[in-house]
Amino acid sequence: MSSPPPSPDILLKRLKTFDFLQGLDGDSLNRLAQNAVWKVFASDAVVFWDGDVESNLYFLQYGSLKVLKTAPDGRTQVLRFIRAGEIFNEVGVLAKRPNPASAVALEESGLWLIPRAELEGIVLAHPEVAMQIIENMADKIIELVTLATDLSLKTVEARLIKILLEQAEGDLIERRRWSNQAELAARLGTVPDVLRRAMRELTKAGLIAIDRHQIWILNRPELEARATPPPE
Amino acid sequence: MSSPPPSPDILLKRLKTFDFLQGLDGDSLNRLAQNAVWKVFASDAVVFWDGDVESNLYFLQYGSLKVLKTAPDGRTQVLRFIRAGEIFNEVGVLAKRPNPASAVALEESGLWLIPRAELEGIVLAHPEVAMQIIENMADKIIELVTLATDLSLKTVEARLIKILLEQAEGDLIERRRWSNQAELAARLGTVPDVLRRAMRELTKAGLIAIDRHQIWILNRPELEARATPPPE
C-alpha cells in the first residue's frame, strides 16, 4: 500500500520550491536533503506524542495529519490539521521544548524528518530562514488565539458554521473518509451528539443540506448572520 | 501620579541584563536604546487594539497588562498577563501581522516602544537574537495550546483550581486591586457569577478559605485531586 521510498533528490527538488528556505545556497539545501529521513505512517498512526521531546523538523510530503490533545477522561481537542506541503514541530526542534500536543495521521502519510543538528546550523547562518520561521510561528499564534477565543466565546453552532464556511468550495463541502462526525466534533471541541444536533437545526432552518457524502450551503448570508449573535 | 520619564540610559542598562539580547555588542544596544520611545499608560488604558497593525516591540518597564479578546456581545477572554520585564508584540513587529488581541493596562504602566526598523536590522545581523525570539514565541504557543485545551476540556472549577495553585505563594494568594472577581472570571473564560459559585463550593468543601483580601489553600492535595477528574 505504501509508495516506494523517494530518494533524497525528490526532497531536494521540493525544498527548492519552498518559501521557508528561499535564498539558501545549493550546498546547504543539499546537505539538508542528504540527512533527512523518510518515514511513512499508516492511517491513525501516531507521529509523535504529547510530551515527547522531538528533535526533528517534519515536512509532510503527502497525506494529512491532525494535531490534538487528549484529556485524562478521553475527550480530545483537535488543535489544527496539517496538509501536504506544510512543515511542523518548530517548537520541538528549535526551542527544545516538549511537544505540547500529539500528531496523528488521518490517512497514510509520508514525511521527511530533518534533524535538528542540520537545521540549527542553517538557521544561525541564514537569518532570512529564521525570519521565515518567525513568521510561521506568528501565524500559529494567531490561529491559536482564534481557537481559544472561539472555544470560550462562541457556541458550538457558531463554531460549526465558521468551519463549514471555511471548508466550502463554492457552496459544497465534500465529506472525506476521515472527516466524519467524530473527527469534526473533536475539531469543534464537542461531542458527536451535540454536533449532530447543531447540524439538524441548521438543516431544519433550511440553511444547509446534508447527505452521507457532502454538505451544501443553501443560504450563505443567513448562515453568516447566524454565526455572529446580536452585536448589541 | 506618573513618574518622570526615564532617560534612554535606564533602558540601556535594562537591555544589557536582558536574556533576549544577550551577546549583542554595545553599539547595537546603544542604537536600540536611543531610538526607543517612552510611554506611560494609566490604569485601564488601551495599549493597542485587536486588529491594529503595530510596528513596535514593547518592553514593559513597570506595571502590568492583560491581553484579551472581546466578542461582539461584550464578553471577553483574557489570554494572558504581562508583568514587568517582559517583552511583547513579536507577532506585530516581526511577522507584520495585525494584532490578534488587545492589550490593556491593569495599573499604571510604563513601557518602551522599540521601532521595527531598529529591531529588524539587529535580528538579521544577530541570529542568536532571532533564536531567542523563536524560543519566546515557542513558549507562547505552548501557553496558548494549554489555554485552548483547558477551555475545551476542563470545567470552570478545574480551571479555577489550576490558577489558584499557580498563583499561590506558599498557601496564600493576595487579591490585588485589579485581580477582582470580574478580572479573574475573564481569565477563566466565564462570568463572575459562575466563578463565585465555584469558589463557594470549594469553600464549602473546606479546601480553600476566602476573605476580601486573600485566599488560603487549606488542603492542597485534595484540591489538586479535584482538578483532575477520574482518569478511568
Next chain:
DNA sequence: CCCAAAAGCCGACAAATGTCGGGTCGGAAG
C-alpha cells in the same frame, strides 16, 4: 464623616452542552 458607586453576594431560572440507551442503515469481510 458621609454618600454614591462599585463590587460582591445570592437564589431561581434559562440555555447550552454532555451523556445514555437503543435503534437504523450501508459498506466491507467472509
Next chain:
DNA sequence: CTTCCGACCCGACATTTGTCGGCTTTTGGG
C-alpha cells in the same frame, strides 16, 4: 448473498454554564 460492524440517528435526561433581579458590603471621593 449474508452477516457483522461501525457510523450515524434519535429522544430523554443530567450537568454545567450563563443570566437576571435584587440585596448587602466595601470603598473612595468630596
